[in-house]
Amino acid sequence: MKAAVDERLDGLRGSAPRLTYSARSLAALENNPRCTLRAVLDASGSDKAAIAAHAGFPTPFGQSPFAIARGNVFEALVKANGCAELIRVLRETLKLTLPEVAYQDLNDVGGNASPEVRHSRTRQLLVNTALGKSPGTLYDHPMLRLQVGGHTVFLEPDLVAFRIEDRFHVVEIKSFPIIDGRADAAQVKAATTQASAYVIALRAMLADAGIGPDAVSDTMLLVAPKDFTNSPTAAFVDARKQVATLTRQLTRIEHIGDLVSLLPEDLTFDLAIDKSGRALRPAEELAEALDQVPALYRPDCLSHCEMAFFCRSRARACASLDVLGSAVREQLGGIDTATMALGLARGELTPDADQAEMAAALRHAARLRTEVLGQADGAGATA
Amino acid sequence: MVWSMSDPLDALETRINQLRRAIRDATGDAERTAELRAQLRRAERAWDALVDTDDAPAETHAPPSAPALRMGGAMLPAREHVHRVLMLLGVPAAPKLIVSVHEAFFVGELTAAKLSSLRRDEERSYRATPGSRPYYLCPALAYDLLSPMRALITVSTWALEQRIIGPLSPRVDYLSSAIRVAEAVQAVAGSSQTGPSPAALRLLWRFAASIPDAAPTGPASHEHPVDPRQVMDAAGAELQVHIDTDRADRAAAARRAHRFTDAQQLFGAPLGNVSKHQAEA
Numbered sequence: 300m301k302a303a304v305d306e307r308l309d310g311l312r313g314s315a316p317r318l319t320y321s322a323r324s325l326a327a328l329e330n331n332p333r334c335t336l337r338a339v340l341d342a343s344g345s346d347k348a349a350i351a352a353h354a355g356f357p358t359p360f361g362q363s364p365f366a367i368a369r370g371n372v373f374e375a376l377v378k379a380n381g382c383a384e385l386i387r388v389l390r391e392t393l394k395l396t397l398p399e400v401a402y403q404d405l406n407d408v409g410g411n412a413s414p415e416v417r418h419s420r421t422r423q424l425l426v427n428t429a430l431g432k433s434p435g436t437l438y439d440h441p442m443l444r445l446q447v448g449g450h451t452v453f454l455e456p457d458l459v460a461f462r463i464e465d466r467f468h469v470v471e472i473k474s475f476p477i478i479d480g481r482a483d484a485a486q487v488k489a490a491t492t493q494a495s496a497y498v499i500a501l502r503a504m505l506a507d508a509g510i511g512p513d514a515v516s517d518t519m520l521l522v523a524p525k526d527f528t529n530s531p532t533a534a535f536v537d538a539r540k541q542v543a544t545l546t547r548q549l550t551r552i553e554h555i556g557d558l559v560s561l562l563p564e565d566l567t568f569d570l571a572i573d574k575s576g577r578a579l580r581p582a583e584e585l586a587e588a589l590d591q592v593p594a595l596y597r598p599d600c601l602s603h604c605e606m607a608f609f610c611r612s613r614a615r616a617c618a619s620l621d622v623l624g625s626a627v628r629e630q631l632g633g634i635d636t637a638t639m640a641l642g643l644a645r646g647e648l649t650p651d652a653d654q655a656e657m658a659a660a661l662r663h664a665a666r667l668r669t670e671v672l673g674q675a676d677g678a679g680a681t682a
Numbered sequence: 683m684v685w686s687m688s689d690p691l692d693a694l695e696t697r698i699n700q701l702r703r704a705i706r707d708a709t710g711d712a713e714r715t716a717e718l719r720a721q722l723r724r725a726e727r728a729w730d731a732l733v734d735t736d737d738a739p740a741e742t743h744a745p746p747s748a749p750a751l752r753m754g755g756a757m758l759p760a761r762e763h764v765h766r767v768l769m770l771l772g773v774p775a776a777p778k779l780i781v782s783v784h785e786a787f788f789v790g791e792l793t794a795a796k797l798s799s800l801r802r803d804e805e806r807s808y809r810a811t812p813g814s815r816p817y818y819l820c821p822a823l824a825y826d827l828l829s830p831m832r833a834l835i836t837v838s839t840w841a842l843e844q845r846i847i848g849p850l851s852p853r854v855d856y857l858s859s860a861i862r863v864a865e866a867v868q869a870v871a872g873s874s875q876t877g878p879s880p881a882a883l884r885l886l887w888r889f890a891a892s893i894p895d896a897a898p899t900g901p902a903s904h905e906h907p908v909d910p911r912q913v914m915d916a917a918g919a920e921l922q923v924h925i926d927t928d929r930a931d932r933a934a935a936a937r938r939a940h941r942f943t944d945a946q947q948l949f950g951a952p953l954g955n956v957s958k959h960q961a962e963a
Binding site for chain 1: 776778779824827829830831832849850851852853855856859889891892894920923924927951
C-alpha cells in the first residue's frame with residue numbers, strides 16, 4: 300500500500316528531482332492544512348516555484364535579500380563574543396544562573412558541515428545533557444531530523460538552550476522588532492510555527508533515547524531587536540497550539556494516499572525539462588492538470604506558498620469570496636461567490652430558506668450604499 | 683627587521699603575564715591584589731624602560747598593557763597588527779573583535795577581509811618552513827575534537843591550553859578580554875592628555891552592557907561614562923564562577939593533544955582522527 304502511494308507521488312512529480320520539506324514548507328502545513336493542491340505538491344516533493352512559473356504565475360519576489368541579510372547580521376550580533384548579548388537576555392528571561400554559560404557550536408563538526416555528521420553530534424550532546432551526564436547550556440544551530448511521510452527532513456533551529464534541572468527551550472532569533480513589548484502578529488506566528496517544528500523534531504530525537512516529551516518546553520523564546528535599537532530583547536511565546544496542530548498534520552501526511560487516490564490515474568505535474576533546462580510541457584496542459592486538484596486559496600497564502608498567485612487567479616476567475624479573506628467569508632456565511640452576494644443584494648436572486656437572513660442584511664447594506672453614494676453625487680453636482 | 687628578542691624582555695613579559703594571572707586569581711583579597719598590582723606596575727615600568735632603549739622590533743612584541751600607550755606602527759603589516767591586538771587581549775579572539783580593539787587602541791588600517799586571507803597564508807608559511815617566523819597566527823582548537831575553530835585566532839607562542847576552546851571558554855575569554863580592555867582604557871586615561879579614544883570607550887561600554895553589574899545603574903546612568911574599574915571587578919567576579927571548570931577542560935584537552943605533531947598542535951587535527959578521539963573522550 301505504502302509503496303503504491305510513493306509510486307503515485309513520484310508519478311505526480313515526474314522527472315524532476317525530489318525536494319525535501321524545509322522549516323518553511325512544514326510551517327505551511329500548519330498555515331493552510333485543508334488545501335489539497337499544496338498537500339499533494341509538497342508530499343510529492345514537486346518544485347512549486349518552477350511549476351507556478353511555468354503555469355504563468357511566477358512568484359515575482361522571493362524572500363527579500365535585504366531581509367535575509369538583516370536577519371543574518373542580527374543573529375551574528377546576538378551570538379558574537381561567546382553569545383555575550385544572548386547570555387544577558389537569557390539571564391533576564393530564562394533566569395539562567397551565573398554558571399550556565401557553556402556554549403557548543405554545532406555549525407560544523409571539526410570542519411565537516413554535512414547534516415548527518417552534525418545530527419549525530421547534536422544527538423550525542425543533547426541526549427547526554429538531558430540525561431544529566433554532561434553539563435551544557437547553549438547549543439548553536441543544532442541539526443535535528445524529522446521523518447515526514449517516510450522522508451528525512453533536516454531542521455536547524457537558531458539555538459537550543461537547556462536550563463539546569465529544567466528542560467530544553469527552542470530559541471528563535473528574528474530581526475523584526477519588538478516595540479513596547481509588542482511585535483507584528485503575523486511574523487510572530489510564522490516564527491512560532493517554525494519553532495513548533497523544532498520542538499517536535501527535538502522531542503522525537505529525545506524519545507529515541509527514552510526521554511519523555513516534557514524534556515522540551517513547548518514555549519519558545521523569541522529573541523528580537525528591542526524597539527528601534529539593535530539591542531536584543533526576548534519574549535516567551537506559547538507554541539502549544541501550533542505544536543498540536545503540526546503534530547496532527549504530520550500524522551495526516553501518512554494518509555496522503557487517501558487524497559492521492561481521489562485524483563485521476565494519469566495526472567502529473569511533470570514539466571518535461573530537457574537537457575538544456577527548458578520545460579517542454581505546454582503551459583495550458585500543466586494548468587489543466589493543476590485545475591484537477593482542489594485548492595483552497597486564502598490571502599495569507601501569498602506570504603508562504605509559491606502557488607498563491609496561480610490559486611488567486613483561479614479564485615478570482617470564479618468570483619470566489621476566498622479572495623477577500625477569512626473576515627469577509629465568515630461575515631457572509633453560506634454564500635460562496637461574489638456574484639451570488641451581489642445578486643442577493645440587488646434582489647436579482649431569490650434567497651432560499653437558510654440564505655434569507657443574509658440576503659436581508661445584504662439588501663440593507665446595498666440600500667445604505669446607494670443612499671450614501673447618491674448624496675455624494677448630489678454634493679458633487681452642486682459644487 | 684631583527685627578530686631575535688633580548689632575554690630580559692622575554693623574562694619580563696613572562697613575569698607580567700604571571701602577575702596578571704595571579705591578580706585575576708586573587709580577586710576578593712584586596713591586600714594581596716594591591717601588592718600584586720604594585721609588582722605588576724614595577725615590572726611594566728621596567729619593561730618600558732628596557733624597550734625604550736631597544737629599537738624597532740620591540741614594537742611588535744609590545745606587552746599587553748603597554749601598546750595602548752604606544753601609538754604608532756601605522757605602517758606595520760596586518761599580521762603584526764593582529765598579533766599586537768591578541769597580545770593585548772591575551773585570549774583567542776574573533777576577527778570582528780580584533781578589528782574593534784585595533785580601532786580602539788592602535789593606528790593603521792586593519793579590515794576583517796585582510797584577516798581571512800592572512801589566516802591561510804600563516805598555515806602555508808608554517809608548512810613550507812616550520813619555525814621560520816617568531817610566531818604564527820593559528821586557529822583556536824576545539825576541546826573535544828582538537829579540530830581548528832577558524833572563527834577564532836590565537837598566537838602560536840601561547841601555551842596549548844590557552845589556544846583550546848572548551849564549552850565555557852567563549853564566556854571566560856569574553857570576560858578576560860573585558861578586563862584587558864578595561865585595563866588598557868585605564869592606562870590610556872592615566873597617561874595621555876587626550877584620554878581614551880571614543881572607539882575605546884564605546885568598546886568598553888559594549889563589554890560592560892553584557893556583564894552583570896559592570897555598567898552604572900540607576901537614574902541618569904546614561905550620562906555617566908563606564909568606569910573601567912567597575913568593569914574589571916564585575917568581570918573578575920563572574921570569571922571566578924567559571925574559571926576552574928574551564929581550566930580543567932582545557933588542560934584535559936591539552937594533555938590529549940600533546941601526542942599530536944607540532945603542526946597539528948598549532949593548526950588542528952584533521953577530521954580523519956575524529957572518531958578515534960571522540961571515542962577516547
